[in-house]
Amino acid sequence: MDYRLIGLLEAAPDATICVDGQGVIVLVNAQAERLFGYRRDDLLGQPVEILIPETVREVHPRHRAAYIADPVPRPMGAKMELAGRRRDGSTFPAEISLAAIDTDTGPLVTAAVRDVSDRRRMFETTARLASIIQSSHDAVIGKTLDMMVTSWNPAAERLYGYRAEEMIGQGIQILFPDGELEREREMLAAVIRGERVEEHQTYRIRKDGSTIAVSLTISPITSVSGEVVGIATIARDVSQRQRAEARFIGLLEAAPDAMVCVDRTGRIALLNAQAERLFGYERDEIVGQPVEVLVPEQARANHPAHRADYVAEPRPRPMGAGTELVGRRRDGSTFPAEISLSAIETDDGLLVTAAVRDATERRAIQAERERLKTQAERDRMERQLQQSQRLESLGQLAGGVAHDFNNLLGVISSYAEFVAEQLRNPESAEPGQSPLADIEEVQHAAKRGSALTHQLLAFARREIVQPRVLDLNESVGGVLTLLRRTLGEHIELSTELAPNLDVVLADPGQIEQILVNLAVNARDAMAAGGCLTIQTSHVDVDEAYAASRAELTPGRYVALRVSDNGPGMPPEVIERAFEPFFTTKPKGEGTGLGLATIYGIVHQAGGNVRIYSEPGIGTTITVMLPVTEQAADAARRSAAEADNRGNGELLLVVEDEAALREVARRILSRNGYRVIVASDGRQAIDAAWASTDRIDALVTDVIMPGMQGKELADRLRGRDSDLAVLYMSGYTEGILGAQGVLDADVALIEKPFTEAALLAKVRTVLTRRSSAAT
Numbered sequence: 001m002d003y004r005l006i007g008l009l010e011a012a013p014d015a016t017i018c019v020d021g022q023g024v025i026v027l028v029n030a031q032a033e034r035l036f037g038y039r040r041d042d043l044l045g046q047p048v049e050i051l052i053p054e055t056v057r058e059v060h061p062r063h064r065a066a067y068i069a070d071p072v073p074r075p076m077g078a079k080m081e082l083a084g085r086r087r088d089g090s091t092f093p094a095e096i097s098l099a100a101i102d103t104d105t106g107p108l109v110t111a112a113v114r115d116v117s118d119r120r121r122m123f124e125t126t127a128r129l130a131s132i133i134q135s136s137h138d139a140v141i142g143k144t145l146d147m148m149v150t151s152w153n154p155a156a157e158r159l160y161g162y163r164a165e166e167m168i169g170q171g172i173q174i175l176f177p178d179g180e181l182e183r184e185r186e187m188l189a190a191v192i193r194g195e196r197v198e199e200h201q202t203y204r205i206r207k208d209g210s211t212i213a214v215s216l217t218i219s220p221i222t223s224v225s226g227e228v229v230g231i232a233t234i235a236r237d238v239s240q241r242q243r244a245e246a247r248f249i250g251l252l253e254a255a256p257d258a259m260v261c262v263d264r265t266g267r268i269a270l271l272n273a274q275a276e277r278l279f280g281y282e283r284d285e286i287v288g289q290p291v292e293v294l295v296p297e298q299a300r301a302n303h304p305a306h307r308a309d310y311v312a313e314p315r316p317r318p319m320g321a322g323t324e325l326v327g328r329r330r331d332g333s334t335f336p337a338e339i340s341l342s343a344i345e346t347d348d349g350l351l352v353t354a355a356v357r358d359a360t361e362r363r364a365i366q367a368e369r370e371r372l373k374t375q376a377e378r379d380r381m382e383r384q385l386q387q388s389q390r391l392e393s394l395g396q397l398a399g400g401v402a403h404d405f406n407n408l409l410g411v412i413s414s415y416a417e418f419v420a421e422q423l424r425n426p427e428s429a430e431p432g433q434s435p436l437a438d439i440e441e442v443q444h445a446a447k448r449g450s451a452l453t454h455q456l457l458a459f460a461r462r463e464i465v466q467p468r469v470l471d472l473n474e475s476v477g478g479v480l481t482l483l484r485r486t487l488g489e490h491i492e493l494s495t496e497l498a499p500n501l502d503v504v505l506a507d508p509g510q511i512e513q514i515l516v517n518l519a520v521n522a523r524d525a526m527a528a529g530g531c532l533t534i535q536t537s538h539v540d541v542d543e544a545y546a547a548s549r550a551e552l553t554p555g556r557y558v559a560l561r562v563s564d565n566g567p568g569m570p571p572e573v574i575e576r577a578f579e580p581f582f583t584t585k586p587k588g589e590g591t592g593l594g595l596a597t598i599y600g601i602v603h604q605a606g607g608n609v610r611i612y613s614e615p616g617i618g619t620t621i622t623v624m625l626p627v628t629e630q631a632a633d634a635a636r637r638s639a640a641e642a643d644n645r646g647n648g649e650l651l652l653v654v655e656d657e658a659a660l661r662e663v664a665r666r667i668l669s670r671n672g673y674r675v676i677v678a679s680d681g682r683q684a685i686d687a688a689w690a691s692t693d694r695i696d697a698l699v700t701d702v703i704m705p706g707m708q709g710k711e712l713a714d715r716l717r718g719r720d721s722d723l724a725v726l727y728m729s730g731y732t733e734g735i736l737g738a739q740g741v742l743d744a745d746v747a748l749i750e751k752p753f754t755e756a757a758l759l760a761k762v763r764t765v766l767t768r769r770s771s772a773a774t
Contacts (some may be wrong), residue, residue: 004483006027009027009029010029010030010506011125012029012031012112013031014031014112014113015028015029015031015032015034015035015036015112015113015114016028016031016032016110016111016112016113016116017032017043017048017051017110017111017113018046018101018108018109018110018111019064019108019109019110019111020105020106020108021068021106021107023047023048023049023061023064023258024045024046024047024048025044025045025046025047025048025050026041026044026045026108027044027108028040028043028044030174030559032113035084035086035113035115036051036084036085036086036087037086037087037088038087042087048060048064048111050085051084051085052084052085053083053084053085053091054085056083064109064545067098067100067109068100068107068109071100071107071109072100073097073098073100074097074098074592077627081200081527081614082094082095082096084096084113084115085390092115092117093115093116093117094113094114094115094116094119095113095114095611096111096112096113096114097111097112098110098111099112116301121697125203133151133153134153134154135154136155137155137417137421138154138155138234138235138236139153139156139158139160139233139234139235139236139578140153140155140156140232140233140234141153141156141172141232141233142221142230142231142232142233143172143230143231143233144229144230144231145188145228145229145230145231146172147171147172147184147188148169148170148171148172149167149168149169149170149171149172150230151168152164152168152514154367154425156235158420158421158424159206159212159214159235159237160204160206160207161206161207161208162207162427168343172184174205175202175204175205176204176205176582177203177205177211178626179620180202180203183202183728187200187218188218188231190221191218191219191220191228191231192228192602194228196217196218196219196220197216197217197218197219198217199215199216199217199219200215200216200218201213201214201215201216201238202214202216204235205409212237212642213237214235214236214237214238215235215236215238215240216233216234216235217233217234218231218232218233218234219231219232219233219234220232247374249270250696252270252271252272253272253273255272255274255355256274257274257355257356257357258271258272258273258274258275258277258279258355258357259272259274259275259353259354259355259356259406260275260280260291260294260353260354260356261344261351261352261353261354262291262307262351262352262353262354263349263350263351263352264311264350265349266290266291266292266347267288267289267290267291268286268287268290268291269287269351270287271283271286271287272527273635275356277326278329278356278358279294279327279328279329279330280329280330280331281330291303291307291354292304293328294327294328295326295327295328296326296327296328296332296334297328299326301357307352310341310343311343311350311352314342314343314352315343316340316341316342316343317340317341325338325339327339327356327358335358335359335360336358336359336360336363337356337357337358337359338356338359338362338423339354339355339356339357340354340355341353341354341355342355345397346719348464357458391758405659411441411445412442412445412446412449413658415438415439415441415445416438416442418433418435418438419435419438419439419442422434422435422438423435431734461733467505467506467507467605468505468506468507468508469503469504469505469628469630470503470504470505470506470508470511471503472501472504472511472536472558472560472718473497473498473501473536475506475508475511475512476495476497476515476534476536476560478512479512479515479516480493480495482516482774483515483519486516486520486523487518487519487523487541488523490526490528490529490530491522491523491526491529491530491531491532492529492530492531492532493519493532493534494531494532494533494534495533495534495535496533496534496535496536497534497535497536498535498536498537498538500626501536501538501558502538502558503627503628504558504605504625504626504627504628505554505605505626505628505630506605506625507601507605510601510605513597513598513601514560514601514602514623515534515560515562515600517595517597517598518562518598518621519532519562521595522562522564522566524620525564525566525567525619526564526565526566530564530565530566531564531565532562532564533561533562533563533564534560534561534562535559535560535561535563536558536559536560536561537558537559537561538556538558538559539556539557539558539559539624540555540556540557541553541554541555541556541624552608552624553626555626555627556626556627557607557624557625557626557627558569558624558625558627559622559623559624559625560623560625561621561622561623562620562621562624563618563619563620563621564619565617565618566618566619567615567618568613568614568615568616568617568618568619569611569613569615569619570615574611574613577595577611578595578596578598578609579596598621598623602623602624602625605625605626606625606626607623607624607625607626608623608624609621609622609623610622637660644669644671644759644760644762644763645671645759646668646672646673646674646758646762647672647674648672648673648674649673649674649696649697649766650673650674650676650677650691650693650694650695650696651668651673651674651675651676651695651696651697651698651762652677652678652684652687652688652695652698652699652700652716652719653665653668653675653676653677653678653699653700654677654678654679654680654681654683654684654698654699654700654704654709654712655677655679655701655704655728656679656680656701656704656705657701658679660728660751661679662677662700664677664699664728664758665677667755667758667759668758668762670757671755671759673762674693676688676691676695680704680705680706680707681704681706681708681709681711681712681715682706682707684698684700684712685712685715685716686717688716688719694720695716695720695723696724696727696766696769697717697723697724697725697762697765697766698713698716698723698724698725698726699728699762700712700713700714700725700727701724701727701728701729702725702727702728702729702730702748709729710727711726713725722769723769724765724766724768724769725746725747725763725765726745726747726748726749726761726765727747727748727749728748728749728750728751728753729748729750729751730750730751736737739767747762747764747765747768
């Protein structure tokens with residue numbers, strides 16, 4: 001063998017193996033020893049198949065013979081997966097180039113072998129990153145230092161409306177509103193200096209000319225040497241979040257108590273008008289100040305420690321329970337206060353919301369109670385005070401429910417985005433996923449939100465109920481199938497219903513809610529199984545019994561009892577059972593609103609609810625509803641069953657929320673009505689004046705920017721005094737009436753509404769107008 005050839009092989013950067021015509025290894029270099037793990041002496045004289053993975057050894061001799069028959073230099077690794085096998089049995093991806101050499105002893109085939117594991121991993125990593133960017137829900141944009149677009153992912157196309165081919169090579173300035181270019185240059189300079197811009201909120205112009213709010217994260221793109229050569233921007237549409245924040249602020253403003261929101265550092269971030277009035281500060285001068293300015297000077301030193309303790313364990317709780325709390329006004333005067341706390345997680349961090357109520361009047365009631373002479377009067381005042389403390393916790397409710405509503409809004413927003421993405425790009429759908437399944441998730445979340453709203457309203461006695469004459473025996477019978485399915489086979493369900501039961505006046509849906517809530521509570525208490533009994537009976541309440549129950553008046557009642565033989569409740573649990581958000585269930589398994597909701601429903605119906613329980617024996621909850629002398633209202637049932645479709649009547653629908661406006665239009669149009677829509681009061685007046693046909697009814701939102709619904713109705717009735725009017729609102733009738741927004745006798749439908757409910761309400765106002773005209 002020519003030693004010059006051997007020296008050349010040893011100097012080669014790749015593993016090199018020489019094989020004779022029979023496939024026997026005759027020469028290897030040091031790189032081949034290192035790559036395959038064999039010593040040179042172990043390889044010489046062995047068939048080359050020793051270096052081939054077992055899965056392809058049988059076919060390799062044919063490939064080798066074909067090459068010897070046509071021995072031209074060629075790279076065997078081009079466009080095909082090749083692999084080598086080490087001495088320990090492990091394999092690696094390889095590139096292999098072949099060449100033939102004529103020697104005195106015959107032709108030799110020389111194979112140069114290179115391990116491409118690192119290169120393949122680098123390629124796979126690059127491909128994975130590209131896939132992540134392409135499938136990201138956020139708009140990811142690359143651009144040069146002079147703001148020319150170099151990359152534009154599908155999410156950017158969806159967000160801004162421009163296709164990638166329209167934007168790559170163009171200046172990003174096309175997206176900027178007027179006056180934004182200078183701010184963008186400042187951020188660009190900061191990024192080039194090595195800084196990173198996190199969640200900068202600004203506005204961008206879409207292709208269709210609309211403006212959207214976006215949150216931007218901007219990072220540098222660097223070369224191998226560390227030089228900044230470009231800019232990467234991640235953008236997210238935050239328009240929905242801004243609308244949600246506006247609704248949250250609206251909720252604070254509608255609350256009857258002073259509401260103060262404090263960030264994690266103890267500085268005031270938000271407050272409502274009631275807080276301004278209570279503490280005497282203007283909003284602009286108090287926001288950003290430490291919350292201790294609202295605390296009397298003698299308590300300020302200890303307040304930060306109490307605040308830190310709450311932030312460390314932020315759960316809804318009334319801080320004023322059993323503690324003398326005091327607030328400080330701007331003028332230095334103080335007042336006794338009741339304060340409830342709740343924590344809300346926001347995109348900007350934790351916010352602690354305090355609902356503050358001036359307790360001066362309640363303290364006066366307490367002082368008056370102390371002055372009363374008889375023990376009976378003292379007991380009655382004590383019960384009234386305790387009940388007032390339970391029911392007057394709307395501030396605590398508002399803060400506590402915000403977390404649940406934020407979760408529901410997050411579910412609705414995410415699944416709606418999934419549906420929109422699948423409709424724009426059907427190939428993006430995951431295997432087995434469909435827009436219908438995502439829509440069902442949106443509907444489910446919306447139903448949960450609606451149910452939570454009605455549950456809160458029932459507790460707060462602000463729910464609009466539709467009472468009718470009821471036989472509780474029929475109500476129990478109608479829900480038994482549902483209860484048996486809900487309870488499961490391990491719970492035995494029995495009934496003991498009194499014959500010839502008197503009727504009561506109640507909302508049938510709320511009675512069903514009472515039965516289901518009590519049955520579910522009993523089921524959860526009897527995890528190992530047990531017996532649940534539902535009973536009905538008559539109860540005559542005399543003067544003596546009524547005196548011991550402040551909520552009852554003498555008379556005849558129907559009692560509904562739900563009993564279980566579970567573990568029972570200790571006295572301290574019974575005493576707090578009707579408090580909102582109080583629960584003995586594990587965290588995450590109960591809202592603490594079940595019994596509080598039942599309490600609100602029963603007392604709204606003029607009744608009473610009480611608990612009797614003993615540990616180890618079981619629990620009985622008794623609901624007492626007053627007997628009514630009213631006969632069953634056949635006319636009401638007939639009206640409910642009537643066809644509420646339209647007969648070509650012309651309706652003017654006014655709603656500032658575009659989606660809800662379209663919902664109302666579609667419901668009414670497909671049910672026989674002609675519909676004109678408007679987004680605000682001014683547009684509605686213009687449309688009414690322009691219509692050549694008489695408008696039969698106005699269907700309008702109550703609270704709108706600019707002109708309110710009542711003002712709009714008054715102005716249109718100035719032209720047509722017989723105009724029928726139906727108001728829509730997300731607020732309840734009780735709240736709107738208490739705030740003086742609407743009169744007590746108006747027609748109102750609460751959002752969200754069903755198709756049947758809207759049609760029934762429209763038919764009611766049209767019928768009422770016809771009757772009045774007659």
